[in-house]
Amino acid sequence: MDPLLEVNNLSVDYITMTGSVRAVDDVSFTINPEEILGLAGESGCGKSTIAYSLMRLHRPPALISEGQINLGGTDVLRLNTEELRKFRWEEMSMVFQSAMNCLNPVVRLDKQFFEIFKYHGITNNKKEAFERSAELMKIVDIAPERLRDYPHQFSGGMRQRAIIAMALALKPKLLILDEPTTALDTVVQREILQKIYELKQKFKFSILFITHDLSLMMEFCDTVAVMYAGKIVEMAPSKQILNSPRHPYTYGLKNSFPSLKGDVKYMEGIAGSPVSLSMLPKGCRFQDRCFNVTGECRRYEPQAGENKHNFVCCHNRLKEGKV
Amino acid sequence: MSDKTSRTPIFEAKNIVMDFKVQKSGGMFAGTTTLRALNDVSFEMYEGESLAVVGESGCGKSTLCRIAMRVHSPTEGKMTYNGMDVHNFDHKKDYTKYREKVQMIFQDPFSSLNPLHSIDYILSRPLKLYHGMKKKKEIDEKVNEIMETVGLIPAVEQKRKYPHQLSGGQKQRAFIGKVFAIGADVIFADEPTSMLDVSIRLGVLNLLNKMKFENKKSFLYITHDIATARYFSERIIVLYCGHMVEWGDVNKVVIDPIHPYTQLLISAAPDPERETLAELKEKGRAEIQQWSPDSKGCPFAPRCLKATDICYKHFPEAVEVGEGRFVRCNHI
Numbered sequence: 001m002d003p004l005l006e007v008n009n010l011s012v013d014y015i016t017m018t019g020s021v022r023a024v025d026d027v028s029f030t031i032n033p034e035e036i037l038g039l040a041g042e043s044g045c046g047k048s049t050i051a052y053s054l055m056r057l058h059r060p061p062a063l064i065s066e067g068q069i070n071l072g073g074t075d076v077l078r079l080n081t082e083e084l085r086k087f088r089w090e091e092m093s094m095v096f097q098s099a100m101n102c103l104n105p106v107v108r109l110d111k112q113f114f115e116i117f118k119y120h121g122i123t124n125n126k127k128e129a130f131e132r133s134a135e136l137m138k139i140v141d142i143a144p145e146r147l148r149d150y151p152h153q154f155s156g157g158m159r160q161r162a163i164i165a166m167a168l169a170l171k172p173k174l175l176i177l178d179e180p181t182t183a184l185d186t187v188v189q190r191e192i193l194q195k196i197y198e199l200k201q202k203f204k205f206s207i208l209f210i211t212h213d214l215s216l217m218m219e220f221c222d223t224v225a226v227m228y229a230g231k232i233v234e235m236a237p238s239k240q241i242l243n244s245p246r247h248p249y250t251y252g253l254k255n256s257f258p259s260l261k262g263d264v265k266y267m268e269g270i271a272g273s274p275v276s277l278s279m280l281p282k283g284c285r286f287q288d289r290c291f292n293v294t295g296e297c298r299r300y301e302p303q304a305g306e307n308k309h310n311f312v313c314c315h316n317r318l319k320e321g322k323v
Numbered sequence: 324m325s326d327k328t329s330r331t332p333i334f335e336a337k338n339i340v341m342d343f344k345v346q347k348s349g350g351m352f353a354g355t356t357t358l359r360a361l362n363d364v365s366f367e368m369y370e371g372e373s374l375a376v377v378g379e380s381g382c383g384k385s386t387l388c389r390i391a392m393r394v395h396s397p398t399e400g401k402m403t404y405n406g407m408d409v410h411n412f413d414h415k416k417d418y419t420k421y422r423e424k425v426q427m428i429f430q431d432p433f434s435s436l437n438p439l440h441s442i443d444y445i446l447s448r449p450l451k452l453y454h455g456m457k458k459k460k461e462i463d464e465k466v467n468e469i470m471e472t473v474g475l476i477p478a479v480e481q482k483r484k485y486p487h488q489l490s491g492g493q494k495q496r497a498f499i500g501k502v503f504a505i506g507a508d509v510i511f512a513d514e515p516t517s518m519l520d521v522s523i524r525l526g527v528l529n530l531l532n533k534m535k536f537e538n539k540k541s542f543l544y545i546t547h548d549i550a551t552a553r554y555f556s557e558r559i560i561v562l563y564c565g566h567m568v569e570w571g572d573v574n575k576v577v578i579d580p581i582h583p584y585t586q587l588l589i590s591a592a593p594d595p596e597r598e599t600l601a602e603l604k605e606k607g608r609a610e611i612q613q614w615s616p617d618s619k620g621c622p623f624a625p626r627c628l629k630a631t632d633i634c635y636k637h638f639p640e641a642v643e644v645g646e647g648r649f650v651r652c653n654h655i
Contacts, residue, residue, distance in 0.1 A: 185379040190603055214595070268525070269523065273493065
């Protein structure tokens with residue numbers, strides 16, 4: 001099966017006064033049609049930077065310095081401004097972190113929907129746009145009458161659902177969810193994820209799901225990629241990540257979430273604090289926090305294999321999830 | 324649990340009711356209405372134990388902390404620390420004592436430390452103020468000791484830093500160090516880890532756990548993450564809309580929840596071991612509910628699967644279903 005999205009050797013730099021910082025370093029991965037890929041990692045590891053590059057939303061000082069992004073035959077990095085405007089939302093759409101605040105507070109919802117349809121040349125007729133929007137609101141379980149309301153009249157969860165409805169307005173092939181539920185309560189978070197899952201089954205799009213909550217990701221995603229300091233250190237089907245993580249970082253991350261079942265065990269988490277991207281050590285980036293570190297790790301940076309859908313970057317990978 | 328009931332609690336809340344006057348919707352002159360943020364909340368805290376309070380945003384978790392910190396006085400009921408009424412001290416000295424012994428850890432370590440002072444200053448000041456230490460050497464040694472306890476090593480180097488030079492996890496550790504320096508016995512931790520990176524959350528929680536066991540501190544752990552509540556606490560209170568709906572031993576409540584709201588919370592919590600997406604045990608949408616002194620029935624009824632006519636009319640009383648375990652539901 002041909003992958004829907006192919007990312008090759010993507011690198012993103014932030015140019016600062018004191019030199020450039022490489023926030024995403026030589027990242028390659030693929031997403032298959034109808035797959036949910038989860039991107040996990042702690043804050044500042046480059047998860048959102050990847051998502052922004054896929055949509056080409058970066059502005060200086062961020063710069064995509066190397067790599068290729070290919071979505072269903074379109075070379076995303078070669079699109080000109082007009083093509084890019086069409087490409088966004090029609091081929092790929094994104095729900096941002098704290099998306100609740102993405103709605104324009106002084107414009108009624110129906111007009112915000114109308115603008116999507118107008119600028120993508122779907123319809124210029126307000127009545128038709130309203131009918132289409134009503135349809136979309138229904139699929140996210142909001143009464144169509146509420147389209148006449150302003151964003152502040154909705155609760156946080158409803159606003160988030162309205163944003164998801166907007167993201168699906170033009171039936172994109174790939175939906176990027178950047179921490180879509182972080183600001184919400186557990187129950188509301190669950191409702192929204194369930195809705196997204198149902199919609200995915202119905203409309204058959206792929207999802208790139210970004211979060212730091214690994215246990216949520218295991219449940220929701222088919223494949224999980226774990227990032228650390230600008231690199232994807234391990235990528236594998238979620239079952240494999242859950243049962244036999246190979247990278248010590250994945251192992252540590254997995255051990256940072258106490259379970260709801262079974263006995264309460266002492267858990268370690270991960271020692272130390274995240275490494276600064278401007279002071280990367282020679283060799284493996286995880287060396288200072290790793291319990292499995294050897295001399296080799298301090299000299300050479302581990303490389304990923306050829307397979308872009310299942311790989312691990314580590315010199316001393318764990319066997320069958322054991323330390 | 325039987326021996327636990329015979330122990331004396333270090334901190335106690337009895338039938339706390341908290342009313343707020345809020346503006347009615349409909350303009351400036353619409354008048355005010357009363358919102359009952361907490362209704363009949365009681366709990367005891369013991370030495371070397373942690374009590375978790377879970378619930379969704381707006382359920383009154385933080386109001387509870389604010390009352391204990393004397394930001395608000397409760398409308399009814401009282402809180403006592405070692406037998407002293409927290410909101411009505413006899414002497415000024417008691418109040419000073421209270422401030423020394425009862426402290427709070429905040430959610431956001433980025434704004435809870437004074438950015439103008441070094442960690443050394445932040446930690447040594449309580450030693451001077453509360454413990455009357457005067458010799459520089461003595462203070463230095465104590466600060467180093469605290470820094471090492473909270474895992475900020477090497478202490479000599481780290482204490483010269485200012486808050487902005489530390490990462491989020493280190494800041495929270497420094498703040499915990501401050502609470503430690505003051506010498507608090509009862510600590511109200513309001514979501515102490517939710518602003519931190521996932522990989523260091525557990526480290527901070529383990530530090531609190533160590534303080535709990537080794538220094539016999541007593542914690543009120545406020546969280547919305549039921550899994551860490553189980554990891555860190557002995558007992559749990561599930562709060563819904565200002566009401567305690569289920570409380571008791573944490574393992575029993577999490578493994579075998581009885582109240583429909585607890586069941587809903589647990590079905591919604593992420594669990595990697597789950598094969599398929601979980602079924603939510605809920606009727607209707609989650610809307611934020613408001614409780615007023617004249618509200619009738621069970622607060623959870625509009626969302627409850629088991630709700631019958633009685634739930635809309637009759638306010639459920641707490642029923643003891645096991646040793647020290649209570650549920651507030653009409654269908655027990």
